[in-house]
Amino acid sequence: MTRLDPAAGPPPLAPAAAVARADASGVGGVIYDIGYRGYDGPRLGRRAAVWALFAFSWRAAFGLGRSGRAKVVPWGVLAIISLPAVVQSAVIATVGPLGARAGGGFTYDNYLFRMSLLALVFLAAQAPELLVGDQRQRVLSLYFAHALERIDYALAKLAAMVVSLFMVTLVPLLVLLLGQTFASSDPFGSLRDQLGSLPAILGSAAIYVVLYSAVGMAIAAFTPRRAYAIAAIVAVFLVGSAVSPLLRRAGAGFGDWTLLLNLNTIAEGVRHSLFGGEANGAVAGASLSGITYEGMALAVVLVGVAAYLWRYQRIET
Amino acid sequence: MPLIESRSLTHRYPGNILALDNLTLDVEPGVIGLVGANGAGKSTFIKILLGLLEPTSGEASVLDLDVRRDGTRIRSLVGYMPEHDCLPADLSATDLVTHMGRMSGLPAAAARERAADVLRHVGLYEERYRPIGGYSTGMKQRVKLAQALVHDPKLLLLDEPTNGLDPSGRDEMLGLIRRIGIEFGVATLVASHLLGEIERVCTYLLAIDAGRLLRAAPLASFTERTGTLAIEVEDGADALAERLSGGGLPGRVDGRTVLVDVPDEGAYVAIRDAIADLHLALVRLEPRRHRLEDLFQDEATDDAA
Numbered sequence: 365m366t367r368l369d370p371a372a373g374p375p376p377l378a379p380a381a382a383v384a385r386a387d388a389s390g391v392g393g394v395i396y397d398i399g400y401r402g403y404d405g406p407r408l409g410r411r412a413a414v415w416a417l418f419a420f421s422w423r424a425a426f427g428l429g430r431s432g433r434a435k436v437v438p439w440g441v442l443a444i445i446s447l448p449a450v451v452q453s454a455v456i457a458t459v460g461p462l463g464a465r466a467g468g469g470f471t472y473d474n475y476l477f478r479m480s481l482l483a484l485v486f487l488a489a490q491a492p493e494l495l496v497g498d499q500r501q502r503v504l505s506l507y508f509a510h511a512l513e514r515i516d517y518a519l520a521k522l523a524a525m526v527v528s529l530f531m532v533t534l535v536p537l538l539v540l541l542l543g544q545t546f547a548s549s550d551p552f553g554s555l556r557d558q559l560g561s562l563p564a565i566l567g568s569a570a571i572y573v574v575l576y577s578a579v580g581m582a583i584a585a586f587t588p589r590r591a592y593a594i595a596a597i598v599a600v601f602l603v604g605s606a607v608s609p610l611l612r613r614a615g616a617g618f619g620d621w622t623l624l625l626n627l628n629t630i631a632e633g634v635r636h637s638l639f640g641g642e643a644n645g646a647v648a649g650a651s652l653s654g655i656t657y658e659g660m661a662l663a664v665v666l667v668g669v670a671a672y673l674w675r676y677q678r679i680e681t
Numbered sequence: 682m683p684l685i686e687s688r689s690l691t692h693r694y695p696g697n698i699l700a701l702d703n704l705t706l707d708v709e710p711g712v713i714g715l716v717g718a719n720g721a722g723k724s725t726f727i728k729i730l731l732g733l734l735e736p737t738s739g740e741a742s743v744l745d746l747d748v749r750r751d752g753t754r755i756r757s758l759v760g761y762m763p764e765h766d767c768l769p770a771d772l773s774a775t776d777l778v779t780h781m782g783r784m785s786g787l788p789a790a791a792a793r794e795r796a797a798d799v800l801r802h803v804g805l806y807e808e809r810y811r812p813i814g815g816y817s818t819g820m821k822q823r824v825k826l827a828q829a830l831v832h833d834p835k836l837l838l839l840d841e842p843t844n845g846l847d848p849s850g851r852d853e854m855l856g857l858i859r860r861i862g863i864e865f866g867v868a869t870l871v872a873s874h875l876l877g878e879i880e881r882v883c884t885y886l887l888a889i890d891a892g893r894l895l896r897a898a899p900l901a902s903f904t905e906r907t908g909t910l911a912i913e914v915e916d917g918a919d920a921l922a923e924r925l926s927g928g929g930l931p932g933r934v935d936g937r938t939v940l941v942d943v944p945d946e947g948a949y950v951a952i953r954d955a956i957a958d959l960h961l962a963l964v965r966l967e968p969r970r971h972r973l974e975d976l977f978q979d980e981a982t983d984d985a986a
């Protein structure tokens with residue numbers, strides 16, 4: 365930038381607003397305080413705001429753009445939930461396919477059922493992370509004063525939870541898939557076989573994710589205290605899975621129906637009825653029909669989401 | 682285009698609590714003070730203007746947009762600074778203000794750029810990269826103001842913007858509001874229960890009490906001369922008032938002061954002579970101006986009567 369000619373009088377741009385001249389040695393010229401600038405660009409409105417909130421919340425669920433502490437739980441869970449898949453893939457790659465005797469191996473059918481505790485940790489930590497602060501710190505009153513509606517806020521946050529949890533559950537299954545593929549002597553042929561399992565992989569992850577998210581977000585929406593939210597989410601899952609086998613063994617007359625107290629068993633029942641394969645846990649020996657699990661899962665999801673949306677329609681800001 | 686219009690606007694909270702009572706007003710752009718005691722209906726009025734609260738009856742529009750039908754559109758064009766704390770502790774000011782820009786519908790790049798701009802305007806520099814949780818009250822108020830300004834609103838609604846600030850913080854905040862309203866030309870409505878503050882920043886005043894509009898007028902007209910002369914004497918205010926009304930100048934006594942309406946120049950002579958004849962010690966003789974406080978005092982007197 366050339367120095368302005370002093371003889372030319374005051375510079376044409378905002379002369380009164382010139383706040384500082386470069387010092388004696390400065391060759392640069394004049395610094396202007398350009399004052400307040402308006403905005404004439406596009407205003408994208410409600411849809412863009414909802415999308416931005418979804419992206420913002422998804423990043424928050426993984427602690428992106430936040431402090432290191434906020435990253436510990438999401439990335440720790442992702443690492444631990446993937447570890448068995450990585451180890452098994454490494455073993456297959458070095459010593460060859462697991463023999464029939466290694467019946468304890470991880471498969472697409474049993475992975476999430478066995479790892480459900482980690483999915484629960486992610487849910488119990490990150491559902492409150494997404495919702496509780498905005499309530500306690502009354503950030504909601506800012507959101508609702510912007511271009512989005514109450515229901516938009518609720519749905520964007522719910523979608524962020526579903527997508528984050530989906531990624532956490534999908535990564536280990538994809539690691540398994542890649543492990544199987546590249547251990548084979550014919551990776552391309554094997555990949556074709558493995559891709560046949562893709563609907564089952566996506567489907568089973570989706571079942572766990574939707575059920576978990578609906579319950580976790582509904583609970584987190586009802587308290588502005590993080591500790592209560594975490595405790596309540598963990599309690600709903602763990603009490604169910606503890607009480608259900610006890611009642612069943614006590615033979616209180618409810619028989620296999622007690623399985624429906626356990627959210628993990630419900631998810632596994634739905635997965636088994638839709639995608640087959642080995643049945644895990646209590647589902648293996650139970651006589652409940654697939655439609656029973658599916659109906660129960662649907663009811664839980666509908667009640668959870670309805671309660672969640674109702675809460676955000678009513679909540680005082 | 683009128684900035685804010687309302688017709689017979691009434692709002693009742695559950696339990697039959699009347700918050701706004703038949704409010705009819707037209708407001709042109711400027712820096713508008715909305716003054717009233719706590720509970721007078723200021724926050725209710727603002728929430729209705731934002732489309733967050735549906736009025737019980739009556740009409741209201743902001744920037745020619747109906748508050749019942751076009752709430753989302755209004756909120757994308759209006760900036761709102763709530764009265765209470767509303768900032769997330771774990772975000773930095775830059776991140777929060779950028780995010781709120783996007784919540785108003787700004788594209789990502791524009792939101793970032795304008796966030797940097799407005800944070801500079803409100804006087805937050807290096808600290809804007811630190812989490813808000815560590816900010817002082819004054820800094821938090823600035824962030825609240827910045828997030829209301831980030832999308833270049835056509836109207837700023839500020840609810841008790843000096844809440845919780847110390848005297849120097851108040852001065853700075855009022856200076857900032859004045860600058861935004863007058864220099865930057867952003868139409869602004871400032872709600873406050875403090876007349877003294879409103880007086881310093883506003884060009885137009887709306888006074889409400891118990892949900893009713895007391896007066897809406899340019900600030901100057903609130904403080905103009907009234908044509909009343911205040912005569913303060915040591916003793917004998919009653920005698921003076923009697924004497925003056927006998928001479929065709931009816932007045933009323935307020936403590937040691939007699940308030941007289943002055944019809945013409947000749948009245949001054951009559952008043953001087955009356956004081957001299959009664960041998961009264963004159964303390965003060967001054968034309969009376971309206972004071973903002975009178976609005977509310979008169980109202981209170983009427984209620985008591």
